[in-house]
Amino acid sequence: MTLSYSSTLTDLFNLQRRGIKLGLEHTIKLFDEINNPQNNFISIHVAGTNGKGTTSALIQKILISSGRKVGLYTSPHLIRFNERIRVNGKMISDDDIIEFFNRIQSSIELIKSTFFEVTTAMAFDYFKKQKVDVAVIETGLGGRLDSTNIITPKLSVITPVSLDHQNILGEKITDIAYEKAGIIKKLVPVIVSKQIKEVDKIIIKKAKQQKSKIHRVNYNLLTKVKLNAIGTSFYYDQKKYSIPLIGKHQVENAILALEAVRVFDRTIRLNYCRQGMETIVWPGRMQNLKKNIYFDVSHNLSGIQVTIDTLKKVFPNKKLVALMSLKKGKNINKISILVTNYFKKIYVFNNSSELLMSGKELYKALSGKTNNSIELDSIKNCINKLKSDVKNGYIALIFGSHYIAEEIYKALEISFDAEII
CATH class of the missing domain: 3.40.1190.10 (Mur-like, catalytic domain)
Incomplete structure (x- = not known):
């Protein structure tokens, strides 16, 4: 038992x-x-x-x-x-x-x-x-x-x-x-x-x-x-x-x-x-994690488009960078065509998850459409890059999956209190 x-x-x-x-x-x-x-x-x-x-x-x-x-x-x-x-x-x-x-x-x-x-x-x-x-x-x-x-x-x-x-x-x-x-x-x-x-x-x-x-x-x-x-x-x-x-x-x-x-x-x-x-608190939905760093769990084509449109509406004159992760089975080809039109840099990371696409798979799909995709060995290193970009005037978006939330919060040293929802 x-x-x-x-x-x-x-x-x-x-x-x-x-x-x-x-x-x-x-x-x-x-x-x-x-x-x-x-x-x-x-x-x-x-x-x-x-x-x-x-x-x-x-x-x-x-x-x-x-x-x-x-x-x-x-x-x-x-x-x-x-x-x-x-x-x-x-x-x-x-x-x-x-x-x-x-x-x-x-x-x-x-x-x-x-x-x-x-x-x-x-x-x-x-x-x-x-x-x-x-x-x-x-x-x-x-x-x-x-x-x-x-x-x-x-x-x-x-x-x-x-x-x-x-x-x-x-x-x-x-x-x-x-x-x-x-x-x-x-x-x-x-x-x-x-x-x-x-x-x-x-x-x-x-x-x-x-x-x-x-x-x-x-x-x-x-x-x-x-x-x-x-x-x-x-x-x-x-x-x-x-x-x-x-x-x-x-x-x-x-x-x-x-x-x-x-x-x-x-x-x-x-x-x-x-x-x-x-009074609603709903983490992972255009959530402002740190100054000019946002996290959204949008993970399909229509949802990602809406998230990007929102970011452009709030920050109309800012350059955008992203950290992307997707669950296996998503239409990476169509999503990569979409996101490469908006982000100056797109970071992906290596992972051993049974649920997520590998960093190499994401990088391959993105690199066929842009020269601005960057593959790193961990989420933490991607976050460090985002922090640096934000200091240089970019707006950063982390998107594509619920399954990276815990690592994101840890990397940004943010406490997550699920009781407040």
Whole structure:
């Protein structure tokens, strides 16, 4: 039997060897073993390609401000596994993780459950135990066949859909939209962000099949968006809001969260919405780590483009440098074409990660498009180069992956307090 936190996490992460199994068959079996905790709390289900984590966190913060006890399930984490499962912003404890894993370990082996199936079960079991009023649930991958789709939520939310994970979800944008729209349940309202026409058609078709009412964000009500180096302010429906997140895309996440909360409970007061949004802390999203050094976990073509656009908007006359890292399987060719158009220097580093592309692979792709790619032997050396560049007037961006966060914080000697989210 697993007894320690470290050995529990080792056993848990070893389940990743079973890969990703799309479909709810194993999830249903596992949840039956723990008496279907998802039936004990109200939920809001959030899917999409970009912005779904931030939108989920914003919804959670507003609901907490309104006096509710709120669960939040997101993925992946930046530093600690516990970040994925929260109640009123506080992470699940090490002891709760150990207890749950020990309790269902035999079922995990019998059913051959995957890593994400188990973490989803852990989250929902914890929310039941904590007697949350509502849980905000971010999908892991896709939607239709994602483990989180075992819930029947009070509300579904779909953030912008674009190309990502094509090797799993399908090559076409319409394939991906079909998977995301799979979270729409019968008679459950759905809030939809701005989508391209092909995606919108599929969402509308699914909503009609499920007799679900579609609610739209009215972008005509969005005015006076102002960005600076620490946050963004805007007016929506003639009311002013501020968020400590940088970028027009974060404003779009915020107004999507506002509309979601309105549909969820129209009695929630304006001051709760403002308070929730003003106090959000969401690391790794255009996060200002040091003066003129930013970190963003954007990792697909559309997300990286938005991050670069934001940086150019905030610093219109500055030269940019970057430290790039990408997970294996990403479209390095298209991403390298994009980034070489903007950055004067792009640093990559050698690594032995099973998850990340090697420095040599990144350098090879970049060097075919620019002479400004630089391969170094460690993240620390890349960071030292960025520091030097910043002193010479550059703006630095670290981007491409969640999986380098811990090394980045260490290299910059930044403490990471996951409890503050």
